[in-house]
Amino acid sequence: MTEHSNGGRTAIVIGGGLAGMLAVTALLGQVETVTVIERDRYPAGRGFRKGVPQARHLHILLSGGSLALEELLPGTIAALGEAGARSLYLPRDLLTRTSTGWQRRFDERRHRTLSVTRPVLDSVVRERVLRAAAGSATRVEVLEATEATGLTGDASRVTGVRVRSRGGAPGARSERELSAGLVVDASGRGSRTPQWFAELGRSAPQEETVDAGLAYATRMYRPKDPATAPDAGVNVPGRPECPRGAAYVPVEDGKWLLTLSGVRGHHPPTDAAEFTAFSATIGDPYVHELLDRAEPLSPVHGFRDTCNRRRHFERPGALPEGLLVLGDAACTFNPVYGQGMSVAALGALAVRGTLANGGALRPGSTAEAQRAVARAVEPAWLAAVGADRPYASPDDVKAGVGERLSTWYIDRLFARAAIDPVVGAAFRDVFCLTAPPTRLVAPQVFLRTVFLPRRPGLPGPPEAIEAV
Ligand SMILES: Cc1cc2nc3c(=O)[nH]c(=O)nc-3n(C[C@H](O)[C@H](O)[C@H](O)COP(=O)(O)OP(=O)(O)OC[C@H]3O[C@@H](n4cnc5c(N)ncnc54)[C@H](O)[C@@H]3O)c2cc1C
Incomplete structure (x- = not known):
């Protein structure tokens, strides 16, 4: 059975987690209907749920992510x-x-x-997205306890999603198809889009891991x-x-x-x-x-699964028409750098900016939006893989000369940032995702990093706060 016969003006978002909800925000006013497919049932109140197992762990929202979130969803x-x-x-x-x-x-x-x-963060964001949706021209529906099991369409174009209800009477659990002009995969680190591509007769996107x-x-x-x-x-x-x-x-x-x-x-x-x-x-x-x-x-x-993994959906020919991949489904990071949620927000902002330039459903718009997502991912990716290189496994993509040079420089810069307000400010701007990596080679920062001697940081945790 195919629902949504006006698939052309509808969007489906797979995954009602953080990236999925922010994708909804990016689509408000762009399409008539957004249907969110979420495998879990949301808990009453602000509880944990199975689909976001990482939610038990410490999550910091960097300033770059906070600014992006606020721009997407003021207040x-x-x-x-x-x-x-x-x-x-x-x-x-x-x-x-x-x-x-x-x-x-x-x-x-x-x-x-x-x-x-995370339960508090996710529920506050979800409440605000649904409130923003209620005041917009786009109708948003969330299908909870519903799992996406595949994509429909062919090698060149995605036309919808196969879904199956979880729970309920056995008859209600049979698979059905929902059609849409745009499908956004925001199903997180376990995304099955590469496998679903094989069913459509496409090859999986290139993948890098560290x-x-x-x-x-x-x-x-x-x-x-x-x-x-x-x-x-x-x-x-x-x-x-x-x-x-x-x-x-x-x-x-x-x-x-x-x-x-x-x-x-x-x-x-x-x-x-x-x-x-x-x-x-x-x-x-x-x-x-x-x-x-x-x-x-x-x-x-x-x-345990904390690998940096990037799928290059933005590369020429890597994405069929009608599909966009956002959040952890496109790129996951070693969580120790606290970047994933911020990158999800920056990616959604990039999507909104691109789609606002002429509509979500015009030919080529998803490829353009995916390139914008990749640009939003890039600084965080370089920071994470650069810092993780000393621990990388032999199977990972090897570092080139450029990356080896930047690792040497970043190592000196880390040491200097601990004690130097100028270098420290640049370091934080980049690692908090509010400035591009070029900020790390601004003349003042470069000179202090390369020419000032390496000095140790403080011997113990400081009590005194220093004015700058
Ligand atoms: C241990 C750990 C600590 C972290 N700490 C930080 C941090 O400090 N700061 C930070 O910014 N980031 C951190 N991250 C990263 C952050 O958790 C992710 O980047 C973020 O959750 C990505 O959001 P997402 O919506 O893409 O994926 P998720 O939040 O994982 O959401 C995916 C959603 O899709 C649903 N879903 C999955 N498959 C299907 C399907 N087939 N059909 C329907 N629904 C489906 C799931 O139920 C879930 O709701 C951490 C990650 C880990 C693992």
């Missing part, structure tokens, strides 16, 4: 604040231990990142005495000489999340006692000491 940052999201200005509110020592605590206030659990083999383990805490809770989050990333790390940040309702991480051979355990013991092995005692002042509120949750 969302304030709404997240009302829902309890904590604002962390970098570097003031996130004490960071780099490979050369602790970073100075400049009161720079250029980068306001948000720290909140896998540091990192695993996460996360537990929620509450400080025993709020009066003695730390006044800043803490970040101790792994480094080649000690590839184990920790991040401990406040989230809503006075709770804190501790994520421990480690590359191959250093995976953090999910047993509670071993988890606590692991926190003492990250090369700095500070986080472990803070746990004495906190009580655990949850079991430990693990996560």
Whole structure:
């Protein structure tokens, strides 16, 4: 059965997660109807759900992502604040231990990142998207408990989606087809579009991977005495000489999340006692000491598939007409750099900008929008794979001369950024996704990075905030 006979003016979004909801926002006013296909049933309130298993883990929304989210959906940052999201200005509110020592605590206030659990973030965004949709010319319907099982069309054009209801009477679970002029795959890191291409007679897009083999383990805490809770989050990333790390940040309702991480051979355990013991092995005692002042509120949750994986749907001929791929379905990152949600928002903004230039359904518009998504992905991708190269597996794409040079430069720049307000500001601009990578080679930054001597960072976590 084929529904939506006016497929030409409808869009289907596969996946009602963050990228899917932001894709809806980008399409408002562009098409008559958007149908969101979501495999899960959304929980009542702000609970976890199976389709977003990473939601148990610490999620920081970088300033670049916050700005993009606010542009797409004005008022969302304030709404997240009302829902309890904590604002962390970098570097003031996130004490960071780099490979050369602790970073100075400049009161720079250029980068306001948000720290909140994913269920809260996702539900606030979803509520606001659906509210924006209600006031727009586009009708949005969400088919919960419905799974996309394939694409319809042929090798040159996608014309819709095959779906199957989950749950309900057995008869209601049979497959049916929904047709649409535009299909957006926002089904996350488990996207099956490459396999679905084979069914349409197309080859899969080229794929690049750089896998540091990192695993996460996360537990929620509450400080025993709020009066003695730390006044800043803490970040101790792994480094080649000690590839184990920790991040401990406040989230809503006075709770804190501790994520421990480690590359191959250093995976953090999910047993509670071993988890606590692991926190003492990250090369700095500070986080472990803070746990004495906190009580655990949850079991430990693990996560292993953290590979940087990019599918090049933007390359010539890689995308059939009528399809667009957004969010983790197009590119996933090692989560330790906190980029995925921001890139989803920047990608949706890029889509909106492209489609507004002449309509979502004109020939070639999806290829153009996909190229814009790729441009939004690029800076985050370069940062993540550059930083992960020392841990990459032999199967990964090899670094070229350009990437090796940039890794050498970035290594010096990291060290300098910890102590130097000029280099630090440029570093944060780029890693928070508010400036292009060229900012890292601006004359002042370049000269200070290359010619000033390498100096260690601070010996311990700084208490003093420094004006700049
Ligand atoms: C451990 C971990 C920590 C992270 N930390 C950060 C961080 O600090 N900051 C940051 O910015 N990013 C972080 N990320 C990345 C972030 O989680 C993702 O980038 C983000 O969730 C991408 O959104 P998405 O909508 O593309 O995918 P998802 O959020 O995964 O949503 C996909 C949706 O599609 C649905 N779906 C899947 N398949 C189908 C189907 N066949 N049919 C219908 N529906 C389907 C799922 O149910 C889900 O609702 C982290 C990731 C991991 C793994």
